[in-house]
Amino acid sequence: MRDPAPWLILFPLIWASLAFLRGQGRGGRLAVAGLTIQLVLAALLAEQIASDGARSYTVGGWGAPLGIDLYADGLAGVLLLLTQIVALPLVVYARAYFAIHPDGISYFWPLTGYLLAAMNALFLSADIFNIYVTLELLGLTAVGLVAAGGGAGPVGAALRYLLVTLLGSGAFLLGVALVYGTYGSMSLQVLTPLINADAPAAVFIAAGLMLVGLLLKTALFPFHFWLPPAHGGAPAPVSALLSALVVKASFYLILRLWLHAFAPLVTTVAAQLLGFLGMAAILWGSVMAIRQTRLKMLIAYSTVAQVGYLFLLFPLITDTNPAAAASALQGGVMQLVAHALAKAAMFAAAGTIILSIGRDDITRLGGVSTRLPLTLFTFALAGLTLAGLPPSGGFIAKWLLITGASGSDQWGWVVVMISGGLLSAAYVCRVLRQAFLSIEAGTKFSPVSRVLEWSAFLLASMSLLLGLRSTEVLGLLESE
C-alpha cells in the first residue's frame, strides 16, 4: 500500500458491505478493526504529505479528464486524519452504547461505514462532479442514521434533514452543470487556471448556488433550523458523528473552493456577509443553547454556535495582509479540529449520562458529579475547548483567529469571538452547576460500562492536548 489514499475510501466500503451482509445490528467488531486500519492509513498519508507535499492519484491508471482523480494536500490530510481519529473511539463507544440501548442499531454499522467512505472520498475528490456524488452519499447516509433512531421525533427530524440535504446537493449540482457548460470540464485542476474575475455571469451564479447548497448542509445561520432536532434526536453515537464530522465536510468544501478554484470570484462583501452570518450563528446558537431544557438539544445548539466561528474565518482571509490571513486560516482549521474532538466527546458524555439516569433533563442532573465523575469531567474538558480556554485546542484556535482579526484591524470580530467564548462558558456551566447539586430523591443511576466513559474521555483529552501539540497539525496543514 504505497498509496494509502484510495484504500481510505475502499476500506470502509468493504467493511460496511460485510456488516450489511451479516445482518441487522451486527458488524461492530468489523467497524473497529476497519477503522483501526484506516487510522494507520491516514497517519501514513499524513506523513507522506508532510514530507513530500500534496499528492495526486489516478484511480485505475485513468487520469483526468476521463478517469477519476484523487488529490490530497495538507488540508485534506488534516481532515482525513481527524475523521479517523474521531470515528475510532466513537465506534468503540457505539458498541458499548448499543449493547445497553439497542434502539437505532439496525443499520448503524453499514450506514456508518458508507458515511465514512463518502467522507473520505469527499476530502480526496479532485473534481466537482465527484464532490457532488460524495456529498449526496454523505447526506443520505447521515439521514439514514438519524431516521434509524426510530420514533416520531427522529423520523420527523430525519425527513426535514433529508429535504435540506437534497436541496443542498441539488443547488450544488446545478452549479456543477453551469460550470461544466461554461468551461467543458469538471476537474478542479483544469478549472483553476480558467476561472478569473472576468468569468461570465453563469459562473458567478454557479459559485453562488454551490455556496448556498453547501451553507445549507453546514447549517450556517439562518440555514441551521434542521440541525438541532436532527442532532439532538438521534442516538448519542450518531449525534456525535454528525456534529463532529459531517457538518465539517461541507465546510471543508467551501473553504477549499474559496481558497483555490473560485478564489478569483470571491469579494470582500461576500466574505463580510459570511462573517456576519457566522456572528449571528454564534449569538443565536449560544442564546438558544442557554435556553434549552434538554441536554442533547443544548449540545446541538452549541454546534450551531461553533459552526459560526468557522465562518468568521472568511472576512479575515479575504483581502487582508498575508500574515493576518495565514494566522486566521490556521485558527479556523484548529477550530474545526478542536470542535470535532470536543463535540464528539460532549455528545458521547451526554449519551452516557442519559443512559445512566434515563432522562435528558438539564434541570435534573443532580448527583452526576458524584456518580459519574469521569463523564462529567469529560463534559467539562470538552466545554473548555468550546469556550476556548487554555490549555485546549480551542484556545489556540481562538488565539490565532483573534491574532488574525487584530492583525487586519477588524476589531469587531475580536469582540464577537471573545463574547462568543463567554457565552459558550455560560451554557457549559448551566450543565455543570446542575451536575454538582446533590442527588434528587428517586433518581436511580444505573451502572454504565467503563468503555463508554473512557472512550469519551479519550476524545476530550485529545481536544485538550491539541493545545500543546498544535504545531504538528499546523505543520501538516502548511504542506502544499
Add this chain to the structure above:
Amino acid sequence: MTLNESLPLLMLASSLVPGVVIFFLAETRFALRTTLNVAGAILKLLLIGYMLWGVVEGQSYVFRHTVLPGLELVLEADALAMLFVTLSAALWLLTTLYAVGYLERSPHRSRFFGFFSLCVTATIGVALAGNLFTFFFFYELLTLSTYPLIVHRGTEAAIRAGNIYLAYALTGGAVLLTGVVWLYGLLGEVEFAYGGVVAAMGPEYHGQLRIIFLLLIAGLGVKAALVPLHGWLPQAMVAPAPVSALLHAVAVVKAGAFGIVRVVYEVYGVEFAQSLDLLTPLAVVAAVTIIWGSLRALWQDDLKRRLAYSTVSQVAYIILGVALFGPLGTIGGVVHLVHQGIMKITLFFCAGNYAETLGIHKVTEINGAGRRMPWTSVAFSVGAFGMIGLPLTAGYVSKSYLTQGAEMAGMAWAGWVLTASGLLNALYFLPILYRLWFKSQPQAWPNEHILARGRKETALLLLIPPLVTAAATIAAAVFADTNWSPLFWAKIVATKEYLLE
C-alpha cells in the same frame, strides 16, 4: 533537556502528578492520598530550596515549549517568581495538612485534593510564567481549577457563589486576553524583562499602550479584587476553610496582584509606566479599594466575610506599593505579597478552627472563645495585629516601607490612606479580640464538634498550621534584616526592577 531546563517543569509536576493520581484513588485510600499530597509538597519545597540557592548564585532556570510558530510557553525562575513560588509552596504544604484534618470523614476527598493540587500547579505556573502568553495560560487554568473547590459542598449557595466567581473571572480573563493579543500584535512577543519591554515603542503607539494597560489591569483586577471588580470575593466565602485560605493568601487573589506587578515592572517598566501617567490612576484605584474594603469589613458579622473584605483591602496594599514610583514603594508592595499571605492564611485557619470545633461563624458568637481555644486565639491575635500593622509583626514591615515609599513618590496622601486603613483595621479586628479574650463564655457553643472531645482544644492538624504561620508572621519582622527574610528577597527584586545593579 538539561537539569536547569527541567527544574521548572519538575516544579509543576510535583503537584500536577499527585493531583492527577489522586483523582483516580478511591475515597478510602486515606493514607496513600495523604502521602502523595505531602510528598509532592515536600518535594516541591526541596526543589525550591535548591533553586533559591541557584538564583542567588546567578543560575538561570528556563524551560521553553513552542506552542505555535513564534509563540512559546516559557517557564522561568527569576527572583520575583521565586518569591511567589516559595510562598505558594510553603503555604500549600501547611494548607494540605490543615485540609487533611479539616475534611476528615467528609465526602469526595479525592476530588477535592485532586483539584487542590491542580490549583497549586496553576499558581506555580502563574509564578513561573516567563511571558505574557504563559501567564494568561496558567491564569485561566487557575480560574478553572478553583471552581470545583468553591462549589465543593454542592449546596445551592456554594453553586451560586461558584457561578458568580466564574462569571467574574472568565469575563476578566476575556478582557485580559484582548489586551494580551493586542500587545502581541504590536510586539510579536512579550517576554517579561527587568525594566520592561514596551518602552522602545514610538510615541505614536502611546495611546494604544494606555488602552492596553487599562485592559490588562482591568482583567487582572478582577482576581486581585480591586474595587469595583471585587464582588465575587465575599461570595466565595461559602467554600470550605482550606479553600478560602488558599484563595485569599496564595492562589487567586495573589495571582491577580502578582500579574499587576509583572505588567507594571516587567512589561511596561516602572519608569515608562510613570511617563505614560499610568501609575497615579492605579494608585488612586488601590487607595479607594483599601478604604472601601476596610469600611465594608466593619459591618460584617460573619467572620469569614469580614476577613474577605479585609483581603480586598490588604491586597490593594500590594497594588499601591507597585503604583508608588520608587524602590521603597516597590519593596513594600512586593514584600506585602508574602506578608499578607502568611497573615491572612493564619486568620482563615483560625476562623476554620472556630467553625469546625465550636460551630462559631459569626463575630457575635465568638465571646470567650479565647479561653476555650487559647492557641488558636493566640494565632488569630497575632494575625490581627499584623493586619493592623503593629510593631514586631510582618504587617509593620510592609507598612513602614509603603509609607516611606509614598513620601518618596511625593504622594503624601497615600501615606494618609495607609494610616486611615490601619485605624479601620484596628476598628474591625480589636472588637473581635476583645470578645475573644475578655467576654465570658456562653452557656453552650453553637455546635461543638465531636473532634473536640477530651481536653485538647482541637485536632492537632488544625492547630499546627496556624501556629506555624503566626510564628512566621512574627519571624518575618524580627528577622527582617537577615539574608533569608522576605524583605531581603523583595529588596533583590526592587534592585533588579529599577535596573540599579
